[in-house]
Amino acid sequence: MKTIVLAGAKGGGGKTTLALNLAIEAAKTDSVAVFDSDPQQSLRTFFGIRGGENPALLRNVGSLRRVSADLKKAGAPYAYLIADSPGSFMKVIRDAISAADCVVVPLRPSPLDILAQEDLRPVLRELGKMPVTVPVITMIDARTSHTDFVERISEMFTRPPVLIRNRFAYARAMIGGRAGFEIDKECTAEILALWQTVKHVLKEEDAGE
Numbered sequence: 326m327k328t329i330v331l332a333g334a335k336g337g338g339g340k341t342t343l344a345l346n347l348a349i350e351a352a353k354t355d356s357v358a359v360f361d362s363d364p365q366q367s368l369r370t371f372f373g374i375r376g377g378e379n380p381a382l383l384r385n386v387g388s389l390r391r392v393s394a395d396l397k398k399a400g401a402p403y404a405y406l407i408a409d410s411p412g413s414f415m416k417v418i419r420d421a422i423s424a425a426d427c428v429v430v431p432l433r434p435s436p437l438d439i440l441a442q443e444d445l446r447p448v449l450r451e452l453g454k455m456p457v458t459v460p461v462i463t464m465i466d467a468r469t470s471h472t473d474f475v476e477r478i479s480e481m482f483t484r485p486p487v488l489i490r491n492r493f494a495y496a497r498a499m500i501g502g503r504a505g506f507e508i509d510k511e512c513t514a515e516i517l518a519l520w521q522t523v524k525h526v527l528k529e530e531d532a533g534e
């Protein structure tokens with residue numbers, strides 16, 4: 326089982342949105358569990374509305390590190406564990422990152438979002454997770470240039486960012502317990518590209534071990 330954590334040192338960057346889209350994408354071909362380490366419990370609420378058994382919502386609360394380790398030890402029946410984390414409470418974020426085989430860091434193309442990641446990068450480095458971190462620039466407005474943000478993010482992380490556009494479907498779909506790509510085809514390619522990047526990182530990590 327591989328553990329994928331959505332993390333970021335700022336609220337509202339798109340962690341929960343990408344966590345649920347990735348989980349539903351992954352569940353097309355594999356068994357997936359989802360875990361919500363954010364006290365706000367938005368991911369849990371979403372999967373409560375969605376229902377179904379794959380992705381399976383884990384009812385455990387508390388430490389992702391413990392939950393992930395227990396599942397791995399028990400030979401978990403899941404191929405992937407996808408976890409959301411809060412935008413603050415560094416202790417919880419750190420615990421979640423320490424459990425990750427891949428960390429996905431979404432951030433909006435705004436100087437404040439980029440500045441906030443300065444709090445996250447030392448944690449990623451200290452826990453040895455920088456090489457398995459995938460930055461994502463989310464909510465990109467099609468009309469404005471984002472090339473300077475792509476350059477800046479590429480300098481800050483080992484890997485180049487994956488790009489996700491600002492699409493109302495991502496927000497609207499959540500109300501009915503759906504992924505963005507389940508109501509709008511425009512979301513399909515970009516979520517698939519992100520999922521393939523995550524799988525590539527996991528494969529590289531396996532080959533390196």
Ligand SMILES: Nc1ncnc2c1ncn2[C@@H]1O[C@H](COP(=O)(O)OP(=O)(O)OP(=O)(O)O)[C@@H](O)[C@H]1O
Pocket residue numbers: 333335336337338339340341342343363365367410411412413463464465489490491492493494495496497499
């Ligand atoms: N690509 C996108 N296009 C349009 N809206 C988006 C996109 N991604 C997220 N949103 C919207 O932006 C808001 C913040 O997203 P989300 O809740 O996923 O962020 P978060 O990082 O989980 O926030 P928090 O730190 O508060 O948990 C939500 O209203 C969501 O519907």
Ligand SMILES: [Mg+2]
Pocket residue numbers: 340341342363367409410
């Ligand atoms: Mg959230």
